Amino acid sequence: EAQVTQNPRYLITVTGKKLTVTCSQNMNHEYMSWYRQDPGLGLRQIYYSMNVEVTDKGDVPEGYKVSRKEKRNFPLILESPSPNQTSLYFCASSPLPGQGAHGYTFGSGTRLTVV
Amino acid sequence: TQLLEQSPQFLSIQEGENLTVYCNSSSVFSSLQWYRQEPGEGPVLLVTVVTGGEVKKLKRLTFQFGDARKDSSLHITAAQPGDTGLYLCVGSRRGGADGLTFGKGTHLIIQP
Numbered sequence: 001e002a003q004v005t006q007n008p009r010y011l012i013t014v015t016g017k018k019l020t021v022t023c024s025q026n027m028n029h030e031y032m033s034w035y036r037q038d039p040g041l042g043l044r045q046i047y048y049s050m051n052v053e054v055t056d057k058g059d060v061p062e063g064y065k066v067s068r069k070e071k072r073n074f075p076l077i078l079e080s081p082s083p084n085q086t087s088l089y090f091c092a093s094s095p096l097p098g099q100g101a102h103g104y105t106f107g108s109g110t111r112l113t114v115v
Numbered sequence: 116t117q118l119l120e121q122s123p124q125f126l127s128i129q130e131g132e133n134l135t136v137y138c139n140s141s142s143v144f145s146s147l148q149w150y151r152q153e154p155g156e157g158p159v160l161l162v163t164v165v166t167g168g169e170v171k172k173l174k175r176l177t178f179q180f181g182d183a184r185k186d187s188s189l190h191i192t193a194a195q196p197g198d199t200g201l202y203l204c205v206g207s208r209r210g211g212a213d214g215l216t217f218g219k220g221t222h223l224i225i226q227p
Binding site for chain 2 (some may be wrong): 004033035040041042043044045090092103104105106107108109
């Protein structure tokens with residue numbers, strides 16, 4: 001089954017404790033991206049990657065890091081989490097964007113709480 | 116960042132009624148997608164429209180892309196409780212390297 005898998009689904013952590021949210025896709029998509037979803041603000045892009053070893057900042061990259069060492073994996077790293085990073089996070093993948101008809105496949109989300 | 120304005124933000128109607136959700140922008144998009152998101156899950160793609168004036172139907176859902184490719188609408192006929200969810204419109208610009216532009220969504224509740 002074609003899918004984007006995120007782990008964990010739920011995470012509660014303390015301020016300053018480094019964490020990684022994993023994302024893996026099995027569709028051989030070039031493009032992967034991370035979003036956070038907050039009430040009243042909708043989905044906002046954190047980072048995206050057009051291909052292996054190619055990453056770029058989205059709209060809200062502060063406090064986050066990513067890497068794309070393999071095509072299928074795109075982990076999101078919070079080096080020193082803070083309470084304002086409490087949110088619902090989604091990973092998504094697609095064939096290259098801006099090509100019209102391709103949709104995006106989203107993971108099921110990771111609900112992160114930083115206390 | 117280009118904006119996509121969705122209206123209404125919230126809509127609660129009775130089962131069997133019809134409704135329309137709108138998505139508007141001042142920018143031109145090469146394609147526009149509609150997603151439905153259920154609580155605790157990721158958005159799921161419903162449809163992609165790419166041609167100005169295009170109309171696509173998915174059972175009781177009708178999607179239209181504006182002639183100028185700046186706006187779109189989603190019409191649901193005879194809404195059912197299973198239609199409840201957050202509906203997102205998402206625009207993609209031709210050759211854009213930064214992915215997508217998201218509307219904030221329409222929260223739809225269909226009451227039995």
